[in-house]
Amino acid sequence: MKDKNNKEKLKSLRKQREAFVKNAREHIKISTRLFKKIKAEIKDKAMTIPEIAKAIEEPSSQVLIYVSGLKKFGMAVEKEKDGDYFKYQLVAKN
Amino acid sequence: MSKDNDKNKDDEATDINENTDANDTVEKIGVYICHCGGNISDHVDVEKVAESVKNIPGVTKVHTNSFMCSDPGQELIEKDIKSGSINRVVVASCAPSLHESTFRGAIKRADMNPFLYDHANIREQVSWVHDGEPATAKASILVKSSIEKARGLKALDVLKVDAKKHVLIVGGGIAGMRSGLDLAKQGFEVAILEKSPFLGGQASKLSRLAPSYEYAKDLIVELYTQLSKQNKVTFYTCAEMSSFKGYIGNFDVTLTREPSDAVKSKSKGEFVENRGIFIDNIPKETEEIAITIGAVVMATGFKTYEPAEDEFGFNKLEPVTTLEQFIQDYKKAETKKGILYLNNKKIKRIAFIHCVGSRQIPGIHEPDKNGNLNEYCSRTCCSSTLQAAERIKTTCPNTDVFDFYRDIRTYGRFQEDIYDSASEKGVMFFRFEPDAQPEVTENKNGKFPISIKTKDVLTFNEEIEVDVDLVVLVTGIIPNDISSMINMMKLPVGTDKFLQEVHPKLRPVEVANTGILLAGTCQAPMDITESCAAAQAASVKATALLYKGFVELDPFVAQVDTELCKGHGECLKVCPVDNTIEIDKVAKVNPALCTGCGICTAVCPENAIDVMGWSLKQYEKMVDAILAA
């Protein structure tokens, strides 16, 4: 069983599941791009969702999903409130 | 394929001060503190609590977890036991009533005695009532005192007592019959206690049922036919409970049967309109029957609300009646030229007023003479009213039907169809607010004897006046008066006066007294479907309790140290449960009866009696821990 996931076999499986793999890579591409832009903004200062959205020119609904994803996986935290909006900032190690 | 339960899993626990050379007599206490999602950790600094107890001598493991009751949480405990790191468990989480059995189960699976466990409630007693620093401080104190208690825990065995496979069903209505049938099919002996000479209860007064249009009579006859085929069922009609003693598995009950002058000409098993199935064994004189049973199903049902004098003209204006009376009258109704005739009176226009005696609001509705308000919705009346209205419009299209309501609650399966059909057939609806009830007055000179005035929300609060021949008050459901049984059996009652279950979701058909179950409308308003479902749920609980022939009880009962006991009998004097303590040179406790209240421990001059699992010594230690903090 040790080599059940070996390189050769995986390669042929990737072929077999081409559509799924493509799908997944698309997701990786989108999230990498968005995370990169968001992280750059909130690395040193806390910002609200509309502020981030404006800075990176992405829809604010999309930004909220990715910021809450960052929060869920421990990469960002919620900070103080500014008007009706909370601010978010990257945790130091990222 | 894979089965998805009971696998052994690992986790990343860290040892705190592992006590490697200790033998098993040394306490090794594992402390498990729960976040409860955020229910606890939003208000209590859980890590700080963990920090505050980890250096207490004897504490060998401290874990925190987001849901201790989840599988990963329980596995923390199991793993620590199996690895020999702990031999006492303290869980700090929600109220023990929710999860005590969960954690005992986890401990048992790890082959440790489940009573070597104590529980600190840091949710209901802490995070839901305090916040911030004080909450954390209190949680920490409670955990510390629990640790001290755990130190003194001893392995205990559950008490096994023999149980009679014999169930008493109190009430011979549809729920009681349903439950009796289930339990008889299980092979249990069944005793059905009914105060009237009839079986069938309130349903006997009904006719066609919403929403299936079945006849209530047919259902009652069907249940009775099946019941009478069972050979272990005894009907105690004309009977009431006169005494009740004992404990689950072995309740001693006396029933008193009284002669009744009800219709004797009927033969056994015949359905009598509005009364039920006649059981022809009316006693000639008062008789007392003693039976011993294992469990009780309460199925004492309901009665309909009786409107107060002059409530919507009731008892003052002749053409004002109740839904219950109307349904009975309607069984004999006639139709001429598409117009309804009730008791030979022409009813050209009829009105129904909903929620009479239900959904009463403090400050708006008048309490009854005992100061009671029925704040609940009676649940069944909207559908049965609309069905009556729909029937009238179907058979007597020339009778006008007016319906005055607050909300139409045709919630159940196929009930909305009745509402739709009633609207399509021309029932006219008016909607009123609770603080602007319709006014029912005598209409002296008009064509119709009664006039109803209301502000109709549907036409944007227009003042409306409708003249009618008959007003039907849609009266709700109230529980039957069973106060003597409530006292005898010490049954819990809710603020709504219905019998009160332990928890509506976790233990919906059980009351706090083990061995007593609830079926049907003695618990809350329900329709026949719901009453039968509840009755069958009660049956299944009774089956699970009794089918093995014995029951297991918690061992938290008083125990006498016969070396110390001098037989003073002080304990006997204060014990609130009859026959629990007996003095025969020394005191003896019947563990099946003892509730573990501990009053006896306070009065014993020799300190010879103690409650297992909750000893005086443990209390002292707990108090010390609290004071030290």
Next chain:
Amino acid sequence: MNSRKKLNFDTVVIGGGIAGLQTAIDLGDQGFKVAIIEKDATIGGTMIRLSKVFPTLDCASCITTPKMSEAAHHDNITLFTMCTLNALDKESNKVTASITQQPRYLDPDKCIGCRQCEYNCPVYVLDEEQGDLTLRKAAYIPFSNAIPQLALIDVENCSLCGKCAKVCPTDAIDYFQEPEDFIIEARTAVVTTGFNMTPADQKKEYGQGKIENVITALQMERILAPHGPYMRALRPSDGKEPESIAFIQCAGSRDKSLGVSYCSRVCCMYAIKQCMLLSGSLPLADLTIYYMDIRAFGKGYEQFYQNAKAMGIEFVKSKIASISQGADQSVALKYEAQEEGGKLATREHDLVVLSLGIVPEWDPTGICDIAKDTDQFIQCKMPKIAPTITSIEGMFTAGVASGPKDIVDTIAESGAAAMEAGNYMKHYH
């Protein structure tokens, strides 16, 4: 494929929601051997995914986990998750369920639930367990109190990069796993397949799901849950803390044009509950419920409703004419205000919740001959005195599978199904 495995039980329960769990526990407690077949990766059904439950406001996980864990650890109960039911037949006193277990793409006997695969997976997709409001990985555990605590790989979103296989400490990952067919033979079956919500995008007047900040009741449940997507109440378009939230009742129920003419029975109460929870977390917010009738009929429910009114939650008797996008991402509701002379009024809210209705999750067509009723839920043959008996002898039903019901009614009915099944096995076998 190797020859199909055959397993024997007394009862096979289809669906591991609260109805299925309670039925299995009540049968197991009578000594019967029970198999629970669940299509999801975890048992618990809708109830484990709720926030708090009316009318007691207990937190849903706190009262669902004891049942989940009781079933999972019960000596007489075996769980099978990720299972598709292909056929359920009844022949000569025997129920045969033919089942396909979908692969998790890991060895369940090796997986220790450590989540290393999840932490290291590079694929982020919308998290359906959180109402699509946040992200999850392609390798994941559905949620922290899922049972069993096993990871799975969402194969349709897996890039086959091999990271998870590398980090898994027990070498559990197996990308090549295939679905496995097996058969359960039992004496009885209980159908507890529960429900789904009516689609949020079916009504043209309601914007067909295209208006921002119009969410479903289940999304609101997640927002209010202790481990929700935001861990507080925010509106999804931009994270604003909403100042005004509205609920539209009977959105999807009591509406013949949608084919759902019945009342869904729980939406009035869950809307009131959600308002109460919101008023706790956002004490200054305006909360409005637009409704036709408030159906608070269960034990303690009317009192719950009156409390909500006393707390200042506004109840507006009205029909919603249309929903559209208002200014600043708000939602504009046009409605006929009955209490204001019936005129058409418009109000804007930061967030609008559709109190969607309930439709059956499982359609037996082609799988099982069990009869459906006109409302598409499982038909009850004796709805009054034996509410769990179906058209097929030896097959029973409980919970929302046989019509909308709240948890209290579901649990009672599950006990009833266990009683019927138990007695059936005692007498006809």
